[in-house]
Amino acid sequence: MSGAREPATLFEAARACLDAAGVDDKIVLTRRHAAAFAAGGLPVPRQAPPPRPIRMPGRPPRPRMVHPRELPRRGLGTGEGRAAFIHAIAHIELNAVDLAWDAAYRFRGMPADYYADWVRIADDEARHFLMLRERLRALGHEYGDFDAHNGLWEMCEKTAHDGMARMALVPRVLEARGLDVTPGMIVKLRAQGDEAMAAVLEVILEEEVSHVAAGSRWFRWHCERAGIEPEPKFRELLADYARAVLHGPFNVDARAAAGFSEEELAALRELS
Numbered sequence: 001m002s003g004a005r006e007p008a009t010l011f012e013a014a015r016a017c018l019d020a021a022g023v024d025d026k027i028v029l030t031r032r033h034a035a036a037f038a039a040g041g042l043p044v045p046r047q048a049p050p051p052r053p054i055r056m057p058g059r060p061p062r063p064r065m066v067h068p069r070e071l072p073r074r075g076l077g078t079g080e081g082r083a084a085f086i087h088a089i090a091h092i093e094l095n096a097v098d099l100a101w102d103a104a105y106r107f108r109g110m111p112a113d114y115y116a117d118w119v120r121i122a123d124d125e126a127r128h129f130l131m132l133r134e135r136l137r138a139l140g141h142e143y144g145d146f147d148a149h150n151g152l153w154e155m156c157e158k159t160a161h162d163g164m165a166r167m168a169l170v171p172r173v174l175e176a177r178g179l180d181v182t183p184g185m186i187v188k189l190r191a192q193g194d195e196a197m198a199a200v201l202e203v204i205l206e207e208e209v210s211h212v213a214a215g216s217r218w219f220r221w222h223c224e225r226a227g228i229e230p231e232p233k234f235r236e237l238l239a240d241y242a243r244a245v246l247h248g249p250f251n252v253d254a255r256a257a258a259g260f261s262e263e264e265l266a267a268l269r270e271l272s
């Protein structure tokens with residue numbers, strides 16, 4: 001990171017965060033560039049060259065990436081199991097930093113509010129990662145100690161050509177999964193007396209509603225611009241891309257707060 005040129009635009013800043021391989025580099029750069037953007041620095045150029053291809057964002061040498069089937073299932077009952085669980089969520093948050101920067105980097109010519117949303121979300125995800133790493137360290141572990149998988153970035157790549165599909169499938173399917181499963185995790189952790197981790201997940205859950213809501217807002221924006229009805233389009237995108245990753249039950253209240261219509265909730269139930 002030292003000696004790196006300061007970015008002149010938001011796109012350069014987003015790319016620097018995507019490319020950063022060290023965990024601390026990615027997190028520190030994300031927080032710094034998000035603060036600079038919020039303070040009015042890092043303009044979004046109207047005429048910018050197209051994004052350069054990204055094969056894979058920068059990643060640390062560990063964790064080792066494995067097929068999801070190879071990840072051992074552990075209960076929360078042991079310290080090791082709880083550490084593996086926290087590690088899995090920390091990994092999702094670190095991926096979510098890249099997903100948010102990619103949304104800002106890849107899609108050009110969007111309204112100013114679009115970029116403001118995804119920069120704010122990248123910063124939230126960096127903060128979520130730090131909160132989880134602190135819990136992991138309290139259990140004597142470090143990020144990288146357990147294996148992980150690359151499913152989130154894979155969906156990012158599949159939707160790289162189409163901002164509408166990206167908004168439908170990354171925030172509204174993958175991120176939204178957190179809304180469904182987190183309340184149950186909070187109950188379990190609290191029952192085991194892990195108040196600190198339960199409190200972290202409560203903060204994350206609340207903030208994730210706003211991330212999924214941003215996905216809903218920009219999915220609808222794309223539909224409106226293209227003159228497409230959002231509900232049938234959402235159903236079609238789910239069927240084309242997401243069947244394998246749709247799992248109920250769905251948290252209807254949180255999803256309604258995040259901009260899902262009745263019709264979209266019905267499509268989720270039918271296709272899962």
Ligand SMILES: [Fe+2]
Nearest residue numbers: 093096125128
């Ligand atoms: Fe998050």
Ligand SMILES: [Fe+2]
Nearest residue numbers: 096175208211
């Ligand atoms: Fe998120």
